Structures are given as structure tokens and as C-alpha cells.
Amino acid sequence: PGPAKFTRLAREIIRTAAAVDPSLASGAGLFDDALRVPHLGPAAITEQVARVKDQQRQLRRLPWRSWDEAVQVDVRYLYAVLEGVRRQLEVERLYLRRPGAWLEPTANNLLALATYAPERPELQDAVLDLVPAMLDESRSVLATPTRRDVHTAQGLVASLANFAKTRKHEGALAALNAYGEWLGTLSPTKDFDVVGRDAYAGRMRDVLLLPWTPEELRARAEAEIT
Numbered sequence: 001p002g003p004a005k006f007t008r009l010a011r012e013i014i015r016t017a018a019a020v021d022p023s024l025a026s027g028a029g030l031f032d033d034a035l036r037v038p039h040l041g042p043a044a045i046t047e048q049v050a051r052v053k054d055q056q057r058q059l060r061r062l063p064w065r066s067w068d069e070a071v072q073v074d075v076r077y078l079y080a081v082l083e084g085v086r087r088q089l090e091v092e093r094l095y096l097r098r099p100g101a102w103l104e105p106t107a108n109n110l111l112a113l114a115t116y117a118p119e120r121p122e123l124q125d126a127v128l129d130l131v132p133a134m135l136d137e138s139r140s141v142l143a144t145p146t147r148r149d150v151h152t153a154q155g156l157v158a159s160l161a162n163f164a165k166t167r168k169h170e171g172a173l174a175a176l177n178a179y180g181e182w183l184g185t186l187s188p189t190k191d192f193d194v195v196g197r198d199a200y201a202g203r204m205r206d207v208l209l210l211p212w213t214p215e216e217l218r219a220r221a222e223a224e225i226t
Contacts, residue, residue: 001070001071002067002068002071002074003067003071005062006062006064006067006071006074009058009062010074010078012055013055013059013078013081013082014028014030014033015033016048016051016052016055016082016085017081017082017085018030018033018034018036019036019038019039019044019048020038020040020085020088020089020105021038021105021108021109022034022035022036022037022038022105022106022127023105023108023109023111023112024081026112026113026116026117027108027112029116031113031116031117031120031123034109034112034113034123034127035123035126035127036127036130037102037105037106037109037127037133037134038101038102038105038106038134039134039137040089040095040101040102040137040138040141041137041140041141042141045089045090048085048089049086049089049090052082052085052086052089053086055082056082056083056086059075059078059079059082060079062075076209080206080207080208080209083206083207084203084207087199087202087203087206087207088101091199091202092195092199092203094195095141095142096141096142096143096144097142097143097144097146097149097193098145098149098152098153099138099142099145099149099150099152099153099156099183100149100152100156101138102134102135102137102138103153103156103157103160104156106127106131106134106160107156107160107163109127110124110127110128110160110163113127121167124163124167125167128163128164128167128169128171128172129169129171129172131160131164131172131175131176132171132172132174132175135175135178135179138179139182144190144193145186145188146188146191146193147190147191147192148191148192149188149192150183150186150188153183154180154183154184157176157179157180158180160172160176161173161176161177161180164176197214200214201213204217
């Protein structure tokens with residue numbers, strides 16, 4: 001709800017976010033906008049970051065401070081959603097080491113479609129159709145997977161393979177089994193990695209919109225535990 005110029009932009013913002021995490025669309029009931037998988041190749045990332053920044057500029061230009069408080073909250077929330085997408089793609093760049101950057105959104109998306117739109121199983125099949133190409137892209141992008149990233153991915157692959165088997169989707173099943181075998185050939189040199197203090201603090205401030213620094217939040221938690 002809200003002024004037309006905002007609601008049109010809001011729908012486009014959801015589509016932009018869904019390009020990185022399609023479950024944001026399916027979880028919101030926008031099932032036809034969720035028929036996609038993450039695209040995290042270099043060209044796609046350049047295009048998506050440019051779209052995010054343009055939509056952030058459009059939000060800032062809206063006369064949102066004059067609107068109802070509820071709409072102001074929505075504007076701030078969607079700006080934070082875009083900032084989360086930008087940080088994933090441009091700052092944290094977990095897709096360079098995490099197969100889960102592709103697998104987790106896909107699993108969550110399929111789960112949402114099966115849960116909230118069980119009467120439309122063709123939606124699940126439309127997503128599964130895209131899985132083989134997505135896995136090929138993942139192989140081409142992953143550069144520095146850690147042991148923990150690979151271990152997590154193997155569990156996700158097994159879950160997705162079971163889903164594809166239930167849907168009798170042979171193409172996705174074969175691709176997932178091959179991807180699982182490929183994961184088993186990797187020899188990571190690190191157990192795990194982190195995004196770092198600055199990136200974490202920025203996410204807390206600009207995406208989660210928390211009023212505390214990481215140090216302040218930890219201090220509050222330790223005080224409550226005591």
C-alpha cells in the first residue's frame with residue numbers, strides 16, 4: 001500500500017532482491033516473480049549492483065517524509081533490503097567461496113513454493129528447470145571455498161536432490177548429483193572465513209537498522225547473560 005509512484009518502485013525492488021534471493025518473492029506470495037535462481041556471475045553482478053544503486057536513488061528522490069508513517073517505514077525497509085543486496089554483491093562477496101550463495105536461496109524458494117502454493121506444482125518444476133545452468137555458473141565463480149562451506153553445501157545438495165527426486169525431475173537430479181561429486185573433489189585450505197569487523201558493523205547499521213555497534217550489542221548480551 002501507498003502512493004502509486006512508490007508501489008510501482010517497491011515491486012521492482014522486490015524483483016531486484018529476488019534476483020539474488022528468490023525466496024524473498026515466494027515468501028511474500030509473489031510466486032510468479034520467484035521463478036528464478038540466483039545469478040552471481042561477473043556480468044550479472046555488475047548489472048544488479050547498478051540497478052540497486054539506481055533504485056536507491058529513486059527512493060531517496062521520493063517525497064517520502066511527507067507520507068503516512070506506515071509508508072515511511074516501508075520506504076526505509078526497502079532501502080535496507082537494497083543495501084543488503086548491494087553489500088552481498090559488492091562488499092561481502094560470499095559467492096566467491098560459498099556454494100550456499102546459490103543453493104540456500106534455491107532451497108528456501110522451493111520450500112516456500114511447495115508450502116504456500118501446493119496447488120501449483122508446476123512452479124517448483126519451473127525453478128528446477130533452471131538448476132543445471134545455475135550449478136554450472138556456481139562452478140565457474142567459486143574461487144576460495146572453505147571446508148565449512150563445502151560441508152554445508154553437501155547437505156544442501158542432498159536436500160535439493162531429494163526434492164528433485166520427489167518431483168521426478170531427472171535433469172535437476174542428475175545435475176545435483178554431479179555437483180555433489182564435484183564438491184567431493186575440492187581440497188579447501190581453510191576451515192572457515194568471515195566477512196570482517198567493518199562489513200559486519202555495516203550490515204548491522206545499514207541492513208538490520210540496529211542502533212548499536214557490534215561491541216555495544218555484545219556488551220548488552222553479556223550483561224543480560226550475567
